[in-house]
Amino acid sequence: MPTAETDVLIIGASQAGLAAGYYLKQKNVNFRIIGMEKRLGGVWRQRYDSLVLFTPRAYSSLPGLPLTGDPNGYAAKDEIADYLERYAAHFDLPVQLETEVLSLTKEQGKFKVHTRTGEYLANNVIVAAGPFHKPFVPGFREALANDVYQVHTSQYLNPSSLKDGAVLVVGAGNSGAQIAAELAQDREVYLSAGHKMRFLPLQLFGKSIFWWADKLGVMNASVDGKLGRFLSRQGDPIFGYELRALVKQGKIKLKPKTESARGHEFTFQDQSKLTVQNVIWATGFRPDYGWIRIADVLDDKGKPVHHRGVSPVQGLYFLGLPWQYTRGSALIGGVGRDAEYISELCR
Template identity: 30%
Template structure:
């Protein structure tokens, strides 16, 4: 039996960040990655996706991302960077290896995969959220005979040409996909509350810095003008600015329920749509950890990133409950550094 000090489940930005700090230690580690190529969940995002921070703010620890062709890096530029990052640091990573189940056996983690069984003293789960898209529950949704897809499976606007599309969700993905689809289709945008747009002069770097200061209690709620800073604020990348020039960025509040051909609004009005495109985010992908019996309401109770009930397990990159902004490219490094420090102290 080959025993590792640490096994990392997931080879995306969170898993690579953990490996970057682990390689400085004398601990043996291995990343198990389901996919055949670098890039993690970025490989499955929509074609025209743009990051909303410049390259130097879209970098992992130790090595800055090369300057992108345009101000904001494209999906393919970032995937290329992750691939180069893997090669640069020669991480120990086994690809095309899907973790099916994690159990405890004689004080060790027994990790069953589609290839073989692995054992480790400690475990870092860094599978992110991309495999667990969230769609809110609306009455009579099964009645709707149009198409419903989540942004997780959206690639481009080709299938929506000439149709009427309802886009639900007020974050950056909702705004960017709305901007694209509205060029070829009639669109309506639904958000829970009025979307918050950053000024044109601000982007993800300011968003993250301000949100961090607010999190640390060092910033006023409305420290950057007459709006509150949040990681859900929409950055005015080029495509979103272009949509604004067409007067597309007008959102309405949610509908009441579905009917066969569309949705029923709060005033009882019925409106037909060919498709509903859900840009409503994701939840933590923790299915592989179910056998440990520590998941409650879709989360695992942690102190920082360390599981309270299973203290040899750390969770990185799932959102603020696993480290502030740990699901962001720029924020995950801080979380990873602290996590590896804790693992090193334990071992």
């Protein structure tokens, strides 16, 4: 297999990787971006049909190229996918797709990245693959009957894929909330929440809630500071009041944490039980950095050890992680700040 050399190799060709590429190009650094997808924006295109960002377009752009359209409106997933494709073309970023990384090692001061299509040697590596790798589903799903339709949010597309009858959405983050609201239009919906839900409006006094967060310093509050530490422990709120309204109207019925399931029946934390024909697992993802084979890079839970994206291993960086440095670190409109910081460290 061929071996290519570069000063900086960026692993991940979505928003974080492209933002890093933008800043490295400004510095005339020799770099490459590699990604697994067949087409830029592929991760976004594969998400459920009704997915809409909760950040308005004014706060959903990468550095150097604003997202077109109503700045106070909200972009759909395919719009973001097209934007990422346009962004890479606009800045002529060196992106190589359909490149799956099998391992990352460091030998004699150089990083070696082994992929299915060849090897790369680099002085610096930026892991911009994001935090969402393996869909997580509780182990008790295996005890469900074969005729119960079940799907993780990463594979769910629209209501037409479900069987007739009631549906249980397990997990009450923003994805679970959006999907539950969509399904409640024409079927019986239950939503299982393992925590108390907090709601924030999309608009406040005619301005986006993100406009207020920006003006009040919330978006730039660092995880090193008191406010940032407090906010990072709170978990994400649900943006918008649509779900709350549907619950009040009785169109969505809330259940506590799902504890177990067997056959056609689910059991919840309060020991109540429910029989449904469909379940959507809005239970998030787990990181998978097992391909990084360098000591001291990952903690005992398999998560990156870093401060502001800088790992203990010289020349190895992470980008696009939740609360990497601020609330906006994992958002399209906030990743640029971290990308600029990391790019200045690449030598």
